Amino acid sequence: MALDIKPGAFADFFKDETFRDDFTFKNSPAAIRRFPFPFDRDDYMYSVNMEPHTPGKPGSVFENTFDVDEHYVAEMIDRAKVLAEDPLRCQSLPHMTLAGWDLLELIMESNARDYPQWFSLSKSGNQWHWINRPLGIDHRFTFLDESTLPYGPMEYISRQMQGDFSLQDEREGSLWMDAGMVTTQADWSLDFDVGMNFMEWHAPVPLAHEKHVFDRALKFLLKLQHGSPVRRFNWTMTVNPLLDTSPENYPKWGPTKTSLTQENLGHKQHLRVELQALFRLPRSNAIAFSIRAYLGKFEELVTVPKWGRRLHRVVRDIHPDIAAYKGFLRNRHMMVEWLAQHDDGAPTTPGFWPDL
Amino acid sequence: MTKTAFPPSIKSRPVYADLVARPGTYHLVIADGEGAGAVVDLLAGAAEPAVMLAVMHVVYAPGPNGTDEAAVLQALGAAQFYRAPTIAAMLPRIARVLLDAHMGTQFYLAGTEGLIGQAEREIMATGFPHTAIQKEHRGSTVRRVQCVHCKGITESVRTDPFACSHCGLNLFVRDHYSRRIAAFQGVNIDAEDPGLVPAAVERFK
């Protein structure tokens, strides 16, 4: 069977929008309220900041194991376009196929349980029947038999899931990124990094190595147990609602960084938040790393006054090396100037939840 | 002799150490250019060089700077010696040797990063752990760089930035290194400001 994406189905919830060319993406008021604002205080420095990935507040992005939101169908169309242009964005080294099946099982079982209106999974032994109604997929296949899927198991399921995924093999006291689906990344190349260990693929991150952030994170992750997933946040900045900020396409999107003005900044400048969840997989003992990106326009975020104040203070006071690594050093002064009009200097409450 | 000192760098940048004779049932030595000196030193430091040479296979190519010490290595008297004209020309031979190599084999790589990286990749493909492959850098520091945009690899890069030999983009050379590709990463330097390319500096000699 072929993936048969049907935009327009469920149009009352899933939006018809773009993340390229005319960039029609925007968040509904409800989506802004549930935006995973990553700053729980008025300043920022790297930390391990892991917490158990347990179900959170109803309606929040933590409610379910994997968050499926109003941008789902549009994001899947965008991913298919990225892959058509560059198949190297999805790679799995030969020994990672079993981990791919583990991931497929985890996602299908989670989504069928959490979103019965959209997804269903029925099993008779290894004969599985998967229905993905928003994408128009109705597929019977044999679990653990690659020949019954149109793609490898990781690619098959991650073409149906928002966010990037990497699969990490555990060997020699480290984690090795030996497979991944990466089309919505914050400027790192899966093709280049696949096969690297935990310290190597994080090597370009400034300051954090000196603070032993990665030593502690790795030690923590090696203890990750099946049945006890964890999560953390990461974030960066993106001009235009562009999901595919890959190094591969940097010559195409790099010039947009010079397009900001005080007039268009609130609309064009986006805070890009990654909700990262990590799962120990059962058969392969690999770790699945889901990296779900949320885009929020500055003009959307400042509709929550606490977030407007706090974003201004974080961007104003951040270490320049971090601003450079996250790619917004050159626009930082413009962002601060724009955000200042939304910061009256009032104190903010602890935690990241909106206090409307 | 001419051991190379590299400045401190990020954790993906390979590091090298002196070759040391280890117990093994077979010794595969792969070198280029000034790497020949590391092989001579390896044997000089071995407890029983004759025993080692009797089960040693040396594969050598001249360096990218033209250094050719094949005669020195041949004179060592290893059980097998082969001089390849280039690194590319030696790779099929290495793959063939690995096909029926056994555990207990020791691997010694010496010379430029292009030689070390490409030989290491052939050995890793067997499932042998790369951490157990000995690597000593000698000689030229020119780099093998992959263009992250077009994926083409430019050999023997001397300057930073340089023009990709495949797509022509102006690339700056990162220390970020992929063992799988056996190359450093090159990223477009004037993506945000097309045409604003700093003068090329000879960083690698």
Added chain:
Amino acid sequence: MSGGAKLHVRVAEVVPVNDLIKRFRFVTRDGSPMPAFSGGSHTVVEMDDHGTRRLNPYSLMSDPEDTSGYEISVRRDEAGRGGSLFMHTHVQPGMEMVLSHPLNLFQLDGRSRKHLMIAGGIGITPFLAQIKQLTHFGGRFELHYAARNRELGAYTADLKSAHGDRVHLYFDEEGQVIDLKSLLNRQPIGTHLYVCGPKGMLNWVRSTAQAQGWPEASVHFEEFLAPGTGTVFQAQLATSGKTVTVGTHQSLLEAIEAAGVDAPYLCRGGACGQCETNILHCDGTILHRDHWLTPEDQAAGTKIMPCVSRFEGKTLILER
């Protein structure tokens, strides 16, 4: 909560395998499937041994794709602290027990060209699951399995009939010994070696492999250390402000837990590193018995693995 998510199970079968070994099968209490697992995994079995809480790790030996239940084999250890005796004498079909989710510290390297397995005695159990996993998903293996005699060689007949030439048996009492040096020398490059068995065998295989030029990263081993017994000692817990007395048949970790202090753990066998605890003051000798700390760490005396290691001396103050 230490130890992660739990599986609430019922004992479905207890089968005597031979004079020393019993096999236990666990199923979920509500009939839901157990998670599949990876070959080489163990589970930590919680026991309420007449008021003493014991948590012992046992390798899973059943088919990793069989989600209807998990099986372990337990060798009766008369001289031990009582965990295996409890399993042998008190655990009956129908009993409700609690298991940890499977945890793997003895994983097959998926890139290997071949898996060479060496088992001694009850050390066969993780290989049983690994071999079943390889038969599902592919992978070349060769097993060399040594036991004291034919009677005590558990599962030899099953292995022989299923895998024939790939299984090689050795019985000590018949004078049969693995020709290790030649076995190691004829393995294709990219082979990984796995060994599970008594300490003497582990040391023999690891040192022979090293002498034959095998890299450390290609040699995998598993030995669950029983916590062992020792003299009674006291430890002060600085963070929680408590002092615990560790009994002869109790581990330091168990004493910390019994005092109501939540301490992290996973394997409880000195291998995983999770329970590593800083020593703030030590006037005496740490009896290190773990596989986790490096010899340098052990000599430095600033860390202890309370699941297996003990103390003799005057004062021990821990950051816990």
